[in-house]
Amino acid sequence: MDSSTANHGRIAAEFERLAEQGKKALVTFITAGDPGVDFTVPAMHSLVAGGANLLELGIPFSDPEAEGPTIQAANERALANGMTLTRVLEMVVEFRASNRTTPVILMGYLNSVLAMANFAQRAREAGVDGLIMVNLPQEEAAGLRQTLSAEGIDLVSLIAPTTPDQRAKEIVATSSGFLYYVSLKGTTGSSAIAIEEVMERTSFLQTLTRVPICVGFGIKDAESAAAASTHADGVVVGSALVQLMSECPTPMTAAERLETATAEIRNGLDG
């Protein structure tokens, strides 16, 4: 059995549905509680309305060492708004009240998760489907992976341009949910994406696994989304959406503009 189906929940179901339709996955990232706490849940619904298939929700952290300036600023705003991991889970509960199908993946740094007792159980109860830990490489991940798996939550593995082939094989062997291919050497929102290298690496990864592969970091519009997903199952768009939200005065304007922006990228992917 392919490991992607080990936790046969919303993530696996969504990728199967997309595969049947011959479509690519659009994964969107926003930081929970940014730019205001009342922006997040309406934004999640509008992302889905615009065509997002999976939602990543950033757990605000004081020291987001892999983020570029846009998401760093989002983290600082969210923390200034009083965000905590408990509040993030409450937002997922609120979202789930009217959406039972779209997978929700939390993304953040290990110290946030370590600080919460019974995180995996509470996340599952809230309706979380996956977790991306930016600073948790393969060697350190086994314990958390097991705890999450027991609750049916996928720990999404990351592969970078610097990951050697042999190491990529080891990472792929334990991955679940989907594989996150980091498209560039750098922080989130960087403009250094090298499309040809992304195509070469993702087509190599496709030979290793049937786990869906999504490409993120530096995807900001319809054009880069379409190009990056050539040999992948989907793309992740983050900083561009976070930037857009930060310019919106109210939750309602943010929701409207997010839906439009998401639909544009969706069209690019469906090209």
Next chain:
Amino acid sequence: MAEPILEANTERNYAQPTVSGYFGEYGGRFVAETLTHALDDLAALYAGLKDDPEFKKELYDDLAHFVGRPTPLYLAERMTASLGGAAIYLKREDLNHTGAHKVCNTIGQALLAKRMGKPRVIAETGAGQHGVATATVAARLGLSCDVYMGEEDVHRQSLNVYRMKLMGANVIPVTSGSKTLKDAMNEAMRDWVTNVDNTHYIIGTVAGPHPYPMLVRDFASIIGQEARAQMLQQVGKLPDVVVACVGGGSNAMGIFYPFINDTNVELVGVEAGGRGVSTGAHAAPLNDGKVGVLHGNRSYLMSDDDGQVMETHSVSAGLDYPGVGPEHAHLKDIGRATYAAATDDEAMEAFRMLNRQEGILPALETSHALAWVVKNAPKMSPDQTILVNLSGRGDKDILTVADIDGITL
């Protein structure tokens, strides 16, 4: 006299870290996937060079002729007499080129960068001592150098900022987060993840992801190796207590490590107690923190119930850091070392005492170790000895001290 630093210790029982970088349950490698390959390369390179005679010769030549080692071991007679207890010996790391022990680590790492063919080095700095030490070796070896420094610290330590610029380094003020050392480290990690192909990140303390805590400890342990030999030679016995200040903990690991199997020698680290450990306004994670993960390793950390890293306070910029090297966490847990704290005021008092009684201007960081001596030497008998790591000199702190005294220079 300078004993080979990288040679296997006289250790029998203590062998840390494990191959995956663990000191007991602390350490490890908690970084973005993009960096894991560079860390593997660095660990492999270091493993191969540790015992390489040519590498060692290059290192020792620089330590002897560029840095001026060995540094003296000095009996502080008037201070000893005035405290009326144990004899106080100072390991004079303030006499290193650049004014602190930090240069021993930067020379070692810059030589590694050269071996890797990386033309650029980056560093984070708090008080500016590590930044200066990095800029110095970059100039010495012709490497390009960028130093990240919190905006707050750029103002607090303007003399060191200018020193770095004089040596051709580019000092980049960091405006994110609390604008201090931890944010400078975040920014350096972001730079490294972007420029990993041509850049070596010279971490300045025994923290960060594996292999840094081991690497920095090994390069710093020339301090303890010299001091141990000097104690035997000059005093005829090992010290009863070895004491050092602890921020990230490199000077402390450097002097502790060669004494680790001398179990009759008590090891004491002194953290920054700020306005008092009970006030929360301090930088003493081993006294008042909990286990967490920051900057690539698992160790004690000052973080709140939500896992957010807390802002710290210390009069000394170099100790103003919420984490601590993982090996210290391990030594605390196994009881091999104990960790006290000294407040800003206690450190200032000890700072003044050393100036007046010994004619030595210590760094404010170092003054925390001296504060422990002021408090504890009188409780010991005159036939006992304390070895203090006088980790750096205080020229950089003169403006801060004058400010505390209400004097404008």
